[in-house]
Amino acid sequence: MLPPVGLEGLEPSWSRLITATDADGVERTWHVLDNRVAEPTLTVLCVHGNPTWSYLWRGMLAGAPPDVRVIAVDHLDMGYSDRTGTLRRLQQRVDDLSAVSAALDVTGPVVTVAHDWGGPISLGWAAQHRPQLAGIVLMNTAVYQPEGSPAPRLIRLARSKPILDQLCVRTRGFIEGTLRLTKRRVSKSVRTAYHAPYHGASRRQAIGAFVADIPLEPDHPSQSVLEAIASELDDMADVPALLLWGSADPVFSDLYLHDLQRRLPRAVVHRFPNASHLLPEEVDVSAPVFEWIADRGGPSEPADRDRLQRPQLWHEIDRRRGDGELAVVEMDGTTPERSITFAELAADVSRVAAGLAAHGVAKGERVALLVPPGIDLTVCLYACWRLGAVVVIADAGLGARGLTQAMKSAAPSYLIGVRRALAAARSFGWPGKRISVDPLGSTQARFFGVEASLDDVRERGGAAATPEPPEDEDVAAVVFTSGATGPAKGVVYRHHQAQAARDAIAAMYDVERDDKLVAAFGPFALFGAGLGITSVMPDMDVTSPGTLEATALASAVAAVDATLVFASPAALKNLVATAGELTPSQRAALAGVRLVMSAGAPVPAQLLREVSRVIPNAELHTPYGMTEALAVADIGLVELDEVGEGEGVCVGHTVAGVEVAISPLDDFGNPAEQLTTEPEIVGEVCIRAPQTKERYDKLWMTQQASAQPEGWHRSGDVGRLDTEGRLWIEGRLIHIITAPTGVVTPVGIEHAAQSIPGVTQAAAVGVGPTGTQQVIVVAVLDDPGRRAGLADLDLADRIRDAVRCDVAAVLAVPALPVDRRHNSKIDRSRVSAWAESVLAGKRIGRI
């Protein structure tokens, strides 16, 4: 029968009834949605799960390109297809689908799209139709019950006869429950549509039967069928595949995604951290599916025509394997606590690499390193690289929640951690077999689920052969972004890209073999040993860079007569503040530093000037870059003083080998596809360099959007090139203000406002609809009151005089929201939402 007219989003013209012979040789009538494209270039066959129906795929029909036929079939006993009164198991459902697709005259290439238990059915169909199979799309489904999943327990519970009847058949409970498995509320009219074909227990029989057909026991009638489908899937590794996943799904959790990824290693993955089971109702799946379909045959890997051959990441360590000079020194207060020579480091890296391999870490497997910068991290990092494992690195500054998201997303097979990390891993259920950096007693080891300590690994490695090294094309790392603008994203680097990042740092600061580095800034600290120079870790809490004291930094410098200091602005600020405690000998040691580099957040020139009074002979530099592209540009204090004030922050000239171009913005703030290197044009900053990321991890859509044009990385920053070729950063793309006069960028306004005496910090945000926004300045004053409100008229006057565009209102607040990691990046989106409400006349709450 046909669905009633008027179901939300469902075109009656899509519905058709088709009669064919089912798996058992009986004639049946199916209800099918079909956009009836004649002579299509491709057919998309959509397969629903339980307890939904083809209505799930209405967005696919609505979003289809004109030459693509989209078919969505209601299974027999489901939706508006015939009620057969039989019990249909997996194999029959596969055969039924083949029967109906033949009756629908599906010839030519086909992409299957499936959700939930539609997954195995669609894959069974795919295995039967290999010659015409052009691609596989799967959403929140499974072909196998991975270990550790709670789903079997839930399913088993639901399957006990009385519950099954009550939940699935006698009541609408299962349908209603499924419609609630969303993070975004499903509207009433859509809920009504899902219930529409299932009024009355007799029409719901199959919902229970579907649940009963999930094989959990080896002797289940469908178990062998599912196993066969899974093994056939393993043979489809070369078929283009797209996995779209709602990761908040309590049933088909990430574990099932990982299982499918293992079977389809070339699959493109986009994981939605904030979506749940009923994915097509939570996000627009048709856009990515059709984009992927269009892209699928396109150029895969751009041939790297003339890529430079670079030394391997561990090359310098290996080169100095006979060298007794210090490689890494860890400070405890003002005295060196632990150190390791290059000879010891080289030997340890080999031993741990061999040991990890013997322990089971295979090439390409992911290993999370939850170890603070120092000797242990250096050993583990280079050992992993040496054996071809992929390191997963996330900053402890992300906090427990951010780290949990990062770990669930990266899904490492192994997790090497210090005690604190192991404790967090246990509490929050992070994935990965545990390896402890510290030796643990057997009780503790059991408690943390630790399989081995680093010493155990070393011991195994002593007897084992050193594994074959990876290729330059192999993946080296997944590094997480700071998450200052949304959930942290995993960034994938291949070995050659990480090598290029190392070489860019070396080139940027003319790092020579006799340089010695104080590494108080995370990302660059990793490369110290790889650059073949001595690195010292000062005594500080890495999660809170502002705790680095002047004496601690000076002692680290003195310990090795360091020539380079890499530190975050917060650390330098504290250095300046605590400089009075320095002893004459510490001051003398600081005088030997030739270069100070500060990164991680915008560095005010004034701070660099103050640092130069404490470290008198050093050049002061600040680089521009991001997790996705380290070391893009750099500027020194001398040049900063030369360029003076301007709209935004001058980040200097690009580093050799890096191209920067601008993607100009239209009046609505949308960046153009075409890039330009014309000076003084404001737009999104785009970067092409050997050290830019390979891709985002499991964020295919984000990757697609960021890698436009191909080979470039869209940074999300807005800026311009000046006539001298220097890059200026004016803010984040998501923070631009679209005034009626055109796009306004925040950083220049903020600097102007902050130049007013009495203003400590300022944020410039827009309120109102896109294209006609008003500029608002929200300021923190030297003497911040306890309450937020309108600034007084005189301050508003002074700020308006200093700013070039029309400022509709000046608000004063006790504090602005800033990110945790850098303690300086203002969350302008939050400020803007707050200002929007306040300036609409609503109550003035906290930001």
Add this chain to the structure above:
Amino acid sequence: MRVLITGGTSLLGREVALTLQERGDTVRLFQRRSATGTFDEHLGDINDPAAVDGAVTGMDAVVHVAGRVGIVGSWGEFHQTNVTGTANLLAAAQAEGIDRFVHISSPSVAHSGDSLVGAGAGPADPANARGHYAKSKAEGELLALAANSSNFPVLVLRPHLIWGPGDTQLVGRIIDRARAGRLATVGTGAALIDTTYISNAAAAVVAGLDATPDIAGRVFVVSNGQPRPVAEMIARIVRAAGLEPPTIRVPFRLARTGGLAVERIWDRIEREDDPPMTSFLAEQLATAHWFDQRETQAALQWRPAVSIDEGFARLREWYSQQ
């Protein structure tokens, strides 16, 4: 061009007349009392069809500024001037063969009390407009638009909160209250409101008059495009007059409830003066209302020449000479 301006004694009517006269147009004013200045005047009531007929005779264009404003008065009084009067004028103008008609309306005709944030010019809605003034102006605007045809092009402009030197409506009332110590900030005072400096409003009307044949039948809100928090706006006006900004604050709910009570009392005792607060005024003072000016500026080919800060400077100058 021979232009009839109704409501020539109002701030806007007078400014439009001066602007047109200055550029060489022939101006005639129509209102009840004689205005200052050297204009051809027809005195009369807009409710008197004969008087209106006489006023439009020999004219090419009409700018209809006249209207009953304010917050006191019966529906009958507002309706008579703003609806019947407009109908009279439209009929007379059509009969005369006037070739362009600019109807001055108010953004309040489309405002049901919610915040307006970067809003466009929504359709006039007499059913939901707040208060007699807005309802009657909404009906008048609909009449004007209904009369629009290729022979009789009508343009509707809705200037928002006109102010400037000599303004007795907005500026005058604020200053009177400030002098009496009865000026208070309602709510947080942070709601953004659009206003229009008088000479910008007049220039927009003149630009609209010129563009009417091309953009007839359309409706535009006119403002400076520089919204400010309501408390800042009031404080700057008060300062321009050499007074101190208000320090009294009244929570919005209290103001609205109080306003409702005051309205009832004023109604019952039939007072003719402005009540200290009404629920409509409380809402106006506590909710944002500012507008998207892109279409207005593009269609009228007009941009405000006097910035809001320049406007305050001129207001200060004017007060210092009083």
